[in-house]
Amino acid sequence: MNDSDDERVIYTLSQLGESLRRTLERATEGNAMWFRAEVAQVKGSGAGHVYLDLVEEDKGTKLAAMRATIWRDQHREIVRELGDAASDVLRKGAEIVFSARVRYHAVYGVSLAVETIDLSAMLGEAERRKQATLLALRAEGALERNGRLPLPRLVTRVALVGSPGTSGFRDFAVHLLCNEGNFRYDVEVFSASVQGKDATPSLRHALVKAEAWKPDAVVVVRGGGSALDLDAFNDLELCRTVADLGVPVLTGIGHETDLSVVDMVAHRAFKTPTAVADFLIDRSATEAARLQDALAQISVRARGRLGVEHQRLASHRQFLQLHPAQTLNHAQVMLQHLRERLHATTTQVLERHVQRMAQLQSTLNALRPDRTLQRGFAVVRRDGASVRDASALAVDDLLTLTFHLGTAEARVTQVRPANPVDGTAAADAPTLEPSNHDA
Amino acid sequence: MTLDSSSTPDNLTYDEALAELQGILADMQSNALDIDQLTTRIQRASALLDVCQEKLQRTEAEVQAVLKRLGLEENDG
Numbered sequence: 001m002n003d004s005d006d007e008r009v010i011y012t013l014s015q016l017g018e019s020l021r022r023t024l025e026r027a028t029e030g031n032a033m034w035f036r037a038e039v040a041q042v043k044g045s046g047a048g049h050v051y052l053d054l055v056e057e058d059k060g061t062k063l064a065a066m067r068a069t070i071w072r073d074q075h076r077e078i079v080r081e082l083g084d085a086a087s088d089v090l091r092k093g094a095e096i097v098f099s100a101r102v103r104y105h106a107v108y109g110v111s112l113a114v115e116t117i118d119l120s121a122m123l124g125e126a127e128r129r130k131q132a133t134l135l136a137l138r139a140e141g142a143l144e145r146n147g148r149l150p151l152p153r154l155v156t157r158v159a160l161v162g163s164p165g166t167s168g169f170r171d172f173a174v175h176l177l178c179n180e181g182n183f184r185y186d187v188e189v190f191s192a193s194v195q196g197k198d199a200t201p202s203l204r205h206a207l208v209k210a211e212a213w214k215p216d217a218v219v220v221v222r223g224g225g226s227a228l229d230l231d232a233f234n235d236l237e238l239c240r241t242v243a244d245l246g247v248p249v250l251t252g253i254g255h256e257t258d259l260s261v262v263d264m265v266a267h268r269a270f271k272t273p274t275a276v277a278d279f280l281i282d283r284s285a286t287e288a289a290r291l292q293d294a295l296a297q298i299s300v301r302a303r304g305r306l307g308v309e310h311q312r313l314a315s316h317r318q319f320l321q322l323h324p325a326q327t328l329n330h331a332q333v334m335l336q337h338l339r340e341r342l343h344a345t346t347t348q349v350l351e352r353h354v355q356r357m358a359q360l361q362s363t364l365n366a367l368r369p370d371r372t373l374q375r376g377f378a379v380v381r382r383d384g385a386s387v388r389d390a391s392a393l394a395v396d397d398l399l400t401l402t403f404h405l406g407t408a409e410a411r412v413t414q415v416r417p418a419n420p421v422d423g424t425a426a427a428d429a430p431t432l433e434p435s436n437h438d439a
Numbered sequence: 440m441t442l443d444s445s446s447t448p449d450n451l452t453y454d455e456a457l458a459e460l461q462g463i464l465a466d467m468q469s470n471a472l473d474i475d476q477l478t479t480r481i482q483r484a485s486a487l488l489d490v491c492q493e494k495l496q497r498t499e500a501e502v503q504a505v506l507k508r509l510g511l512e513e514n515d516g
Contacts, residue, residue: 295509302502309453309495316460317488323467324481331474 017106024104032099032115039094040065048072050090054112068100068112078117088229089117093196097121130234133261137236142243146267151248152216154287155280157186159210159218159247161203162273163194168223168254172273176280183284188213194222199232204241211245217280218245220262221252221273233260242266252276373404391417448483448490456494460487 011019037054044050050070056063070078070090079086089096100112137143158176162169176185190213192206193199203220210218220242222233232238233253239261242249248267252275253260263269270276365371369379379402380387387393397412448456463484466472472480 298509299506302506306495306499306502309491312457313488313491313495316464316484316491319464319467320481320484320488323464324477327467327470327472327474327477 014106017104021104021106024102024110028102030101032101034097034099034118035112036095036097037066037068039090039092039096041092042090048075050075052090052114066110066112067108068098068114070114074113074115078114082117082119085119085229088195089119089122091196095122095125097125126231126234129231130261133234133236133239134264137239137243137261137265140240140243142240143265145243146245146249146265149246149248149267151267153283155216155283156184157213157215157217158188158280159190159213159215160187160221161190161192161206161210161218162221164189164191166194166223168221168252168273171223172219172221172252172277175274175277179277179281179284181281181285181288183281183288185280188215195229195232200235200238203232204238207238207241207245207249211247215247217267218247218249219252219273219276219280220249220266221276222254223273230260233262235261238262239265250276250279370404373402376404378403389418390415448486451487451490453491453494453498456487456490460484460491463487 037056039052040055041053042050043052049072052068052070053065054068055065078090082089088094097118098114099116099118100114103111103113105111134143160169160172162172173187176187188210190206190210193202207218207220230253242262243265251260251263251266251269252271252273253263253269254272259269268279270279369377373379381400381402382393382397384400387399393399393412393415395412395415399410399412401408401410451459463480467477467480467484
C-alpha cells in the first residue's frame, strides 16, 4: 500500500469478494442447506454442467432471483436418482426442493451449487395439494357428478383434449382410428397444454370448447410422465370443470402408480391413452356384435314366421281340396241309404196291401152267390131282375131259376106275400110249379 | 266371426282373411254347412286362401329384399 498518508483503506474488488466469500462460508459453515424455488430457465453446457435461473414469485411479483449450477457429476447423480422424473423436475416452471451450497465468486457473484433434489418432498407437497382438492370436491358432491352421466352404448363422436404431437395423443389417435374392427370415429381435436403452468387454464378452455361440440364423450389424454407432472390434473378448478361437464369424460392421463383427481372426477379413468381407445373400440365391437345378433335373429324369426304361415295355408288348402269331396260323398251315401230305405219301405207297404187284398178276396169269395147255389139255393129272376119279394109277383109270371149248375124256367101258380111280422111266407104265397124245396 | 263375409277378400288384412277362412273350415269340419251353402262357402274360402297366399308371398319377397339389404349393410359396416 503506497498511500500511507491516507487514512482511508481502499480495497480492491477481489479483496471485497474474498471477504464476502469468507463471511458467507462462516455463516453457512460450508454446509449445504435446503431451498425451495421455481425454475425460471434451464441451460446445459457442453461440458455437461446445468445452469439454472431460480426465482421466487408471489402472485406474479418477483421476490428473489438467483443462479444455480449443477455440476456434471452432481447432475449425473441426480438424473440417476430421479429416473424418469428428471426431465419434469429440471424444466422451466417446475418448483423444486433441493440442497445446495451457497457460493460466491468474485467475478460471477452469488450462486447455488445444487447437490441433491428431494423428489419426495416435492411429491409430498403435490400430494397435500391433491388431498385438498379431493376434500373440496367431496364436500361439493362433485366427485360422482360426471360419472352419473350415461355413456352412449356407441361412442363415435369423440372430442379429444390433449396436446397434439405428444406420444400419448398420437397413441390414442392412431389406436382409435386404425382399429381392426374398421369402426369409424368422428374425432375432433381440442388442443391443450398438458403440463406446466398454463396446463390448467388451457385444459379448462379446451374442455368447455369440446363440450360445445356436443360429442358422445370427451377424452382427455396425456403421455406418460412422473407423478409430479400430474400436478395440473389435481387442480381444483380443472376438476370442477370436468365434474360439471355435460358430457362423459374419459381420461387416459398416462401414469402407473396413482390416480390424479381429474381421473377420480371423470366418468371413467384409464391407465393410458391406448387403454381409452381400446375401451371405445371394445364398446363398438360389443354393439356391432349385438347388431349382428339382432340381424341374425331378424332373419331367423322372419323366415320362421313365414314358414309357419306357409304351412298353415298349405294345410288349409289341402283341407279345402279334400273336405268338399268328403262332404259330397257323405251326402251321396246318405242319399243311397235313403233310396234303399224308400225301396224297402215301399215293398213292405205293397206287401201289406197285397195281403189285405188277399184277405178281401177270400172274404169276397166267401160271399160269392154260387157258393150259396152250391149249397142248394137258387136265384129267382123275372125279366132279368132278381126277385127278393114274393109280393112283387103275380100268378103266371115267368121266372128264371138259376142253380149251381144250369137254369130252369118256371111259372108262378100262387103268390103268398111275406108276413110283415116274421117275414115267413103267408099261406097264400105263390108257389112254384117245378120247385126245388130241398134248398 | 263378425266380419262381413261379403266384403272383397282383397280389402281384408291377412289376419282377417285367415280368421274368416278358418271360420269356414271349422264350419265345414263340424258339418254346420248345408249342401246348398257348400258351393258358395268353398268359393269364398278358396278366394280367401288365394288372398292369404298372395299376401304371404308378397311379404316374403319384401322380407327377402330387406334381409338382403341388411346383409349388404353388414358387409359395409
